[in-house]
Amino acid sequence: MAYLKPDKPEKVYVPALRAAKEKGEKLACLTAYDYPTARIVDEAGVDIILIGDSMGNVIHGYGNTIPVTLDEILSAVKAVKRGSNRALIVADMPYGSYHTGDNEAVSNALKLMKDGGAEAVKLEGGRNRVDLVKRLVDEEIPVMAHVGLTPQSVHKLGGYRVQGKTAEAAQILIEDAKMLEEAGAFAIVLELVPREVAALVTQELKISTVGIGAGSECDIQVLVLHDLIGFTFGRQPRFVRQYANVSQVITEAITNWMEDVRGGKYPNENESYGLPEDVDLEKLKAIIR
Numbered sequence: 001m002a003y004l005k006p007d008k009p010e011k012v013y014v015p016a017l018r019a020a021k022e023k024g025e026k027l028a029c030l031t032a033y034d035y036p037t038a039r040i041v042d043e044a045g046v047d048i049i050l051i052g053d054s055m056g057n058v059i060h061g062y063g064n065t066i067p068v069t070l071d072e073i074l075s076a077v078k079a080v081k082r083g084s085n086r087a088l089i090v091a092d093m094p095y096g097s098y099h100t101g102d103n104e105a106v107s108n109a110l111k112l113m114k115d116g117g118a119e120a121v122k123l124e125g126g127r128n129r130v131d132l133v134k135r136l137v138d139e140e141i142p143v144m145a146h147v148g149l150t151p152q153s154v155h156k157l158g159g160y161r162v163q164g165k166t167a168e169a170a171q172i173l174i175e176d177a178k179m180l181e182e183a184g185a186f187a188i189v190l191e192l193v194p195r196e197v198a199a200l201v202t203q204e205l206k207i208s209t210v211g212i213g214a215g216s217e218c219d220i221q222v223l224v225l226h227d228l229i230g231f232t233f234g235r236q237p238r239f240v241r242q243y244a245n246v247s248q249v250i251t252e253a254i255t256n257w258m259e260d261v262r263g264g265k266y267p268n269e270n271e272s273y274g275l276p277e278d279v280d281l282e283k284l285k286a287i288i289r
C-alpha cells in the first residue's frame, strides 16, 4: 500500500478511502475517546479514528449507547483531535442528536466539526436516514453510514443479534446500503452481518464498507480499542480478537505499587525532594516546635 502506509504519514482524508478500495488496500479503524489513546492509535498508523458512542459501554459504564450525549462526544472529539495528526477523525452522532429534525441534526453535526474538529460524522440507520444523509452531504459534512446491528436501536431490536440472516432481511440490508451510497455517504459500517452478505455489499458498492463482526471481505475493519486490548469486562462477542490484557497489566501495576506503599518502599529518595543545602534543618525544627 503506497498512499496510506504508516511509514508514509500523509494525512488521511475522505477521498483516500475510495482510492484505497480501488487499489484493493485494506484499512484499519479503531475507536478512541481521549488524548493519550488518540496519540497511541494515530502514531501506530491506524487510518481512521472513530469517536464512537461505544464510549457509553466502554468508558461511562452506561450499559448501552442510548444515554451518550452530544457534549460527551464533543469533549472526546476535541481531545482525540489534539492527539492525532494523520488519521481521519470520524465522530459518532449520539442517539437523539439527529432524530428530531434535519436542521437540528445539521446543527449538531456542524458542532462536532467546527467546535470539535471532526472530519466526518457517523450515524445509524438505513433507508429512513437517506434524506438526512443527502442534507448533511449538501452541507459539506461527510457521512459514514451504519447498518446491520445498530446499537442505538437496542430497545427496538430487543438485544444485540446478527442482522440480515434471512433472504428478505439481507435484501433489505443490501438495498439500504445502496440507497445510502446514492445519498452520498462516503463509507458504511456493517455491524454483525453474515460474512457472505457483507462480501456482497462490499462488491456491490463503490464506497468503502467498514466491517465489525462482518467477515474479512469488508474494505475496512473497525474494532473498539478497549476490546482489542482487553480493557473491558464481561464476555466478548465472537468477532473480538483480544491482542493484549491491559486490565491485567493495570491490576499488576496497582498491586505492586500498593505493596511498596504499605512496605514503606515507595517513594524512595530519588522519587522525592530534599531541602537545599543552605537550609539548616535544626533551625527549621526549632521554628516549627
Ligand code: KIV
Binding pocket: 031, 050, 051, 052, 053, 054, 055, 092, 189, 191, 212, 222, 223, 224
Ligand atoms: O460506537 C462505535 O464504536 C461504533 C463502532 C463499533 C462501529 O459504532
